[in-house]
Amino acid sequence: xxxxxxxxxxxxxxxxxxxxxxxxxxxxxxxxxxxxxxxxxxxxxxxxxxxxxxxxxxxxxxxxxxxxxxxxxxxxxxxxxxxxxxxxxxxxxxxxxxxxxxxxxxxxxxxxxxxxxxxxxxxxxxxxxxxxxxxxxxxxxxxxxxxxxxxxxxxxxxxxxxxxxxxxxxxxxxxxxxxxxxxxxxxxxxxxxxxxxxxxxxxxxxxxxxxxxxxxxxxxxxxxxxxxxxxxxxxxxxxxxxxxxxxxxxxxxxxxxx
Amino acid sequence: xxxxxxxxxxxxxxxxxxxxxxxxxxxxxxxxxxxxxxxxxxxxxxxxxxxxxxxxxxxxxxxxxxxxxxxxxxxxxxxxxxxxxxxxxxxxxxxxxxxxxxxxxxxxxxxxxxxxxxxxxxxxxxxxxxxxxxxxxxxxxxxxxxxxxxxxxxxxxxxxxxxxxxxxxxxxxxxxxxxxxxxxxxxxxxxxxxxxxxxxxxxxxxxxxxxxxxxxxxxxxxxxxxxxxxxxxxxxxxxxxxxxxxxxxxxxxxxxxxxxxxxxxxxxxxxxxxxxxxxxxxxxxxxxxxxxxxxxxxxxxxxxxxxxxxxxxxxxxxxxxxxxxxxxxxxxxxxxxxxxxxxxxxxx
Numbered sequence: 001x002x003x004x005x006x007x008x009x010x011x012x013x014x015x016x017x018x019x020x021x022x023x024x025x026x027x028x029x030x031x032x033x034x035x036x037x038x039x040x041x042x043x044x045x046x047x048x049x050x051x052x053x054x055x056x057x058x059x060x061x062x063x064x065x066x067x068x069x070x071x072x073x074x075x076x077x078x079x080x081x082x083x084x085x086x087x088x089x090x091x092x093x094x095x096x097x098x099x100x101x102x103x104x105x106x107x108x109x110x111x112x113x114x115x116x117x118x119x120x121x122x123x124x125x126x127x128x129x130x131x132x133x134x135x136x137x138x139x140x141x142x143x144x145x146x147x148x149x150x151x152x153x154x155x156x157x158x159x160x161x162x163x164x165x166x167x168x169x170x171x172x173x174x175x176x177x178x179x180x181x182x183x184x185x186x187x188x189x190x191x192x193x194x195x196x197x198x199x200x201x202x203x204x205x206x207x208x209x210x211x212x213x214x215x216x217x218x219x220x221x222x223x224x225x226x227x228x229x230x231x232x233x234x235x236x237x238x239x240x241x242x243x244x245x246x247x248x249x250x251x252x253x254x255x256x257x258x
Numbered sequence: 259x260x261x262x263x264x265x266x267x268x269x270x271x272x273x274x275x276x277x278x279x280x281x282x283x284x285x286x287x288x289x290x291x292x293x294x295x296x297x298x299x300x301x302x303x304x305x306x307x308x309x310x311x312x313x314x315x316x317x318x319x320x321x322x323x324x325x326x327x328x329x330x331x332x333x334x335x336x337x338x339x340x341x342x343x344x345x346x347x348x349x350x351x352x353x354x355x356x357x358x359x360x361x362x363x364x365x366x367x368x369x370x371x372x373x374x375x376x377x378x379x380x381x382x383x384x385x386x387x388x389x390x391x392x393x394x395x396x397x398x399x400x401x402x403x404x405x406x407x408x409x410x411x412x413x414x415x416x417x418x419x420x421x422x423x424x425x426x427x428x429x430x431x432x433x434x435x436x437x438x439x440x441x442x443x444x445x446x447x448x449x450x451x452x453x454x455x456x457x458x459x460x461x462x463x464x465x466x467x468x469x470x471x472x473x474x475x476x477x478x479x480x481x482x483x484x485x486x487x488x489x490x491x492x493x494x495x496x497x498x499x500x501x502x503x504x505x506x507x508x509x510x511x512x513x514x515x516x517x518x519x520x521x522x523x524x525x526x527x528x529x530x531x532x533x534x535x536x537x538x539x540x541x542x543x544x545x546x547x548x549x550x551x552x553x554x555x556x557x558x559x560x561x562x563x564x565x566x567x568x569x570x571x572x573x574x575x576x577x578x579x580x581x582x583x584x585x586x587x588x589x590x591x592x593x594x595x596x597x598x599x600x601x602x603x604x605x606x
Binding site: 035036057058061062064065068069072111112115116117119120122176199200204205212213215216217220221245248249 | 260261264265269272273276277279280283284285302303329331332335336339340342343344347348433435436438439442462530531532533
């Protein structure tokens with residue numbers, strides 16, 4: 001593929017698809033004559049209205065704050081737990097079943113529990129995001145250790161490595177690519193549950209809160225869709241950031257050359 | 259840079275930055291702390307709870323600061339969970355009367371101390387539908403906000419008064435914010451909930467009133483002010499101030515249409531985040547669509563709800579007026595004077 005083709009393909013084609021979809025959206029609203037569902041332009045105006053009131057920045061910051069803390073806490077708990085479960089068979093046998101029971105429970109089901117434990121301030125949404133992103137991280141870290149090629153371990157042990165040394169110089173680097181993949185999935189999920197998590201926020205706003213609040217505001221479906229669009233765009237941005245991590249040498253060597 | 263130092267540096271800067279931003283933008287960090295923890299009261303953005311923000315707003319305007327803190331929720335389930343589990347953080351709330359009775363039956367130590375409103379509910383049908391009287395509802399699907407809503411019991415009563423029964427209609431539960439859209443696409447035949455969601459369908463041109471509460475159950479009550487018993491015991495003065503404030507707000511709201519328009523404007527913009535025209539519509543068309551006077555706890559009114567609740571299967575009938583109500587904060591209604599607050603007219 002020629003260089004100029006590839007730039008055209010990378011940016012032109014997605015933009016073309018987006019334009020077609022926006023067109024379909026616009027004309028479906030116009031043709032159906034609905035007065036409830038907004039056109040794309042009305043959504044853009046809704047975003048403009050939020051921005052002019054200073055709410056857009058506030059809401060984005062609030063959501064990013066909750067996702068950041070929920071996700072960071074999930075990493076701090078999930079990665080060590082996953083590595084331990086992968087390494088110690090007994091621990092795996094004891095703890096894995098309960099993890100598999102908790103894993104499929106939707107964050108929405110946890111909302112009442114979150115309110116009972118934490119009230120309605122930031123701790124409750126952070127807890128929900130923590131829960132939602134914890135399990136993918138634990139599962140990915142556990143699998144990373146259990147799938148590690150034994151040849152690395154044997155070689156390292158032949159060189160006399162053990163304990164912390166073995167962990168730092170062999171296990172962690174060998175499992176890192178898979179853990180990073182797990183983190184990427186987990187961050188996607190963390191951002192996904194922001195709407196559910198912010199159903200309970202009574203102060204501080206947030207993009208998920210915006211959607212719930214706009215429903216209460218009567219016919220403000222332009223703001224509902226505006227919230228959805230912002231969540232989508234920021235989610236894309238977060239994923240692009242996470243993907244950059246995979247470009248580091250420490251991660252690449254385990255991925256295999258492509 | 260290596261992965262580890264990049265992650266460490268970038269991660270720490272990010273966490274610090276987003277935390278500080280959130281603190282300053284959303285949590286009012288750096289602002290002087292209030293001297294005393296305010297008395298928090300839960301509400302949701304419906305006109306049945308209007309005296310909550312009105313009292314807060316008038317207080318702020320007259321005293322410079324409010325004595326209580328209104329806490330807004332998006333729906334009754336979350337409000338109820340917070341009220342149940344954190345009496346220290348939210349000792350009082352506006353809540354559906356049958357729900358308050360049911361919580362009491364289940365042993366939750368709360369009591370109603372005052373009413374939130376009178377009337378303020380409608381049943382809406384699509385303007386093109388062939389439903390013109392209550393009898394026409396036979397076989398139709400009606401959306402109600404919750405099993406514990408008094409709107410559901412209102413249907414029981416309306417049907418019973420016409421020799422029909424609840425088995426003649428099909429009830430579905432639906433969050434009130436979703437009702438206007440459901441009616442517009444005719445996913446259901448009729449919707450009923452507190453305002454302003456019903457007026458929304460009328461303002462948008464596809465909803466028609468089948469009945470207002472005054473046609474079926476005059477002086478209807480859906481929401482009451484409930485308080486934890488701990489607060490009744492230990493924070494008596496604050497509860498009394500709240501009840502007095504609500505009583506004065508109610509009188510203020512019902513004393514002139516100008517006050518109602520002022521309230522519609524202020525509450526829509528500052529508290530409910532709704533279209534001010536919608537709230538003004540509810541408060542004026544007709545003016546007795548919702549009322550805020552005559553808010554004393556009347557045994558007969560609550561016992562009627564109690565009986566219907568038992569019939570409707572949401573109450574067991576194990577609690578009496580003395581168990582779920584504490585009228586000791588209520589003063590003589592005729593002696594209550596409205597706030598001496600002249601609306602300044604909000605900046606439009």
